[in-house]
Amino acid sequence: xxxxxxxxxxxxxxxxxxxxxxxxxxxxxxxxxxxxxxxxxxxxxxxxxxxxxxxxxxxxxxxxxxxxxxxxxxxxxxxxxxxxxxxxxxxxxxxxxxxxxxxxxxxxxxxxxxxxxxxxxxxxxxxxxxxxxxxxxxxxxxxxxxxxxxxxxxxxxxxxxxxxxxxxxxxxxxxxxxxxxxxxxxxxxxxxxxxxxxxxxxxxxxxxxxxxxxxxxxxxxxxxxxxxxxxxxxxxxxxxxxxxxxxxxxxxxxxxxxxxxxxxxxxxxxxxxxxxxxxxxxxxxxxxxxxxxxxxxxxxxxxxxxxxxxxxxxxxxxxxxxxxxxxxxxxxxxxxxxxxxxxxxxxxxxxxxxxxxxxx
Ligand SMILES: NC(=O)c1ccc[n+]([C@@H]2O[C@H](COP(=O)([O-])OP(=O)(O)OC[C@H]3O[C@@H](n4cnc5c(N)ncnc54)[C@H](OP(=O)(O)O)[C@@H]3O)[C@@H](O)[C@H]2O)c1
Numbered sequence: 001x002x003x004x005x006x007x008x009x010x011x012x013x014x015x016x017x018x019x020x021x022x023x024x025x026x027x028x029x030x031x032x033x034x035x036x037x038x039x040x041x042x043x044x045x046x047x048x049x050x051x052x053x054x055x056x057x058x059x060x061x062x063x064x065x066x067x068x069x070x071x072x073x074x075x076x077x078x079x080x081x082x083x084x085x086x087x088x089x090x091x092x093x094x095x096x097x098x099x100x101x102x103x104x105x106x107x108x109x110x111x112x113x114x115x116x117x118x119x120x121x122x123x124x125x126x127x128x129x130x131x132x133x134x135x136x137x138x139x140x141x142x143x144x145x146x147x148x149x150x151x152x153x154x155x156x157x158x159x160x161x162x163x164x165x166x167x168x169x170x171x172x173x174x175x176x177x178x179x180x181x182x183x184x185x186x187x188x189x190x191x192x193x194x195x196x197x198x199x200x201x202x203x204x205x206x207x208x209x210x211x212x213x214x215x216x217x218x219x220x221x222x223x224x225x226x227x228x229x230x231x232x233x234x235x236x237x238x239x240x241x242x243x244x245x246x247x248x249x250x251x252x253x254x255x256x257x258x259x260x261x262x263x264x265x266x267x268x269x270x271x272x273x274x275x276x277x278x279x280x281x282x283x284x285x286x287x288x289x290x291x292x293x294x295x296x297x298x299x300x301x302x303x304x305x306x307x308x309x310x311x312x313x314x315x316x317x318x319x320x321x322x323x324x325x326x327x328x329x330x331x332x333x334x335x336x337x338x339x340x341x342x343x344x345x346x347x348x349x350x351x352x353x354x355x356x357x358x359x360x
Pocket of ligand 1: 040113
């Protein structure tokens with residue numbers, strides 16, 4: 001029996017924060033001991049904090065809100081004492097994370113969904129089953145900064161599916177360049193201000209501020225190698241176009257990869273299907289039964305039909321084809337759940353791995 005791990009969720013009232021609560025309910029060893037958010041919510045019960053003055057209850061998860069969590073009094077994140085828990089999950093925008101996360105990390109490990117620290121030299125961006133060996137940066141980060149804890153972010157939700165699928169392709173065939181166009185769900189924009197209905201209904205929005213740069217840089221860092229206390233990024237360029245579409249949850253991505261070695265559709269299918277078996281064998285509580293599932297149905301993957309496979313923790317890949325425009329080209333479509341594997345539950349899975357390895 002694992003020792004109980006006391007956790008706090010900061011940014012608990014937002015879209016990603018709510019998903020943390022949905023995924024931590026009945027967790028075998030993580031216990032939610034504190035919730036925090038902005039001054040706006042501080043001092044209210046969690047239920048009141050997510051209820052609008054109009055009476056509208058703004059709980060966005062499919063799972064019901066636990067009555068136990070609903071009663072917890074939300075704390076002001078800027079005053080929250082991280083020493084009261086063993087682990088902090090943060091789900092706030094980058095500007096707030098920049099202030100809050102280093103303060104918490106002085107005493108306590110932080111697993112973050114925010115981008116604030118993703119690009120720092122001594123900070124790993126973890127994807128379960130892809131680059132958990134980057135945990136070698138954790139002691140470096142603690143030493144560099146004089147912290148007892150640390151900050152380990154998960155990637156941008158669009159990077160998640162892309163880097164997950166590129167990892168086995170890069171290992172087997174060597175990636176030379178990557179082109180990707182995303183069709184991203186509205187929940188990815190968060191709760192406030194979120195995506196305005198008038199903008200997105202009957203529409204596609206061809207720009208998401210800062211998103212393309214994040215995907216390009218993060219993918220190279222995640223698939224890079226750790227040496228000398230930092231990450232040397234993977235050498236191949238990534239070019240992304242990120243769009244917003246009228247889908248609630250689940251990001252779809254059309255990916256084109258040029259490779260060093262020629263590979264058939266069957267070769268690529270095989271390496272994708274076999275990816276991450278060692279990680280899955282750890283049987284971590286939030287882990288899926290496989291990290292990637294490949295479908296042969298030419299009309300899949302679709303966000304509505306595939307995002308919830310393995311409780312939103314699997315990347316579904318379909319439409320794998322030879323690409324004739326790129327040298328040794330291959331192309332495919334993927335769907336990855338942006339608020340589950342791409343944010344909260346992916347963060348919990350990272351934390352479970354770090355607990356197993358003794359970092360928490
Ligand atoms: N949504 C996704 O699919 C997704 C996926 C991956 C990563 N992320 C990342 O996760 C983070 C949260 O995103 P979200 O979509 O959940 O946003 P959101 O729905 O807008 O929620 C923002 C949360 O931050 C809190 N907050 C705002 N200002 C704060 C401050 N100054 N101090 C403390 N708390 C503050 C809010 O509390 P109040 O309710 O009190 O205002 C709320 O709990 C972002 O960094 C985002 O990039 C999101």
